[in-house]
Amino acid sequence: MSDEALLAGLRDSGDDAAIHAVYRKYRDPCLRFLVGRIIPPEAPNRQDLAVELFTEALIILVENVRSGRLTELTARLDTYLNAVARNRYRKLQRRNREPNWDPDRLPEALVEPPNGSEAEEVRQEVHRKMRELGPRCRQLLAHFYFLQLDWATIAEVLGYKNAASAKTNKAKCMARLRVSYGVSPPTKSNDPN
Structure with missing residues (x-):
């Protein structure tokens, strides 16, 4: 079958x-x-x-x-x-x-999460920016961030030549997304991916 x-x-x-x-x-x-x-x-x-x-x-x-x-x-x-x-x-x-954290000892949130209509605006903005990236970048970012697949699997599933090629394309997609938000790209030392 x-x-x-x-x-x-x-x-x-x-x-x-x-x-x-x-x-x-x-x-x-x-x-x-x-x-x-x-x-x-x-x-x-x-x-x-x-x-x-x-x-x-x-x-x-x-x-x-x-x-x-x-x-x-x-x-x-x-x-x-x-x-x-x-x-x-x-x-x-x-x-x-993972260590067992005591919730009473965790620091306060650095940024107050948006609520209500503000959260909806943020969600819509993220969806709009992702649509602007195009389907190839959307798929790549979804497989990496949401499905949390490794690079070899992403390369196989999405048809990239190898894991390094998929990783390079992810970096390009993220750079495009950062530019669309007006954020400068990170330096090599602080970009874990």
């Missing part, structure tokens, strides 16, 4: 046949990817963790398809599942590394 047929089955099916088909087709390849390339050999219960990550990725896929957030694939379905599982693993790693 093709990826498009599986996606349509997830979207249209009242039963879970499409979920079972995706599970059977992509479980083992995704587990090999996670155990072989993502989860380090010294990690305890690697296989169990890989199964858990794949299951979470499958749940996210189904939720995104059924909610309408994912209507068409820009990459193969296995690439999507691998990327989601990898991001879930990274999120788990960040959560395990």
